[in-house]
Amino acid sequence: MEEQMNAMKNARETVLWKLQKNNLSQTWLVNRLEERGLPASKFNVSDILRGVRRSSPADEFIQKSLEIMDSYEKWHDGFVQNN
Secondary structure (H helix, E strand, O other), X not given: OHHHHHHHHHHHHHHHHHHHXXXXXXXXXXXHHHHOOOOOOHHHHHHHHHOOOOOHHHHHHHHHXXXXXXXXXXXXXXXXXXX
């Protein structure tokens, strides 16, 4: 159980770090999540990323967020290399 909590904490921190690194806001992330059919509000996103909310939906949110951030970084890296 503790191992799983540490993994989720690391995942949350990774999402926050990637947002900051790429100069993206939590609102940007909320919009991308909604585009993928995962309803989210800025308040819920903030709570989840701070670790205030912990649940299966929060875990799904974190996993989708990591996928979105990875996809964005791949797109961004390709865009920069081609320009």
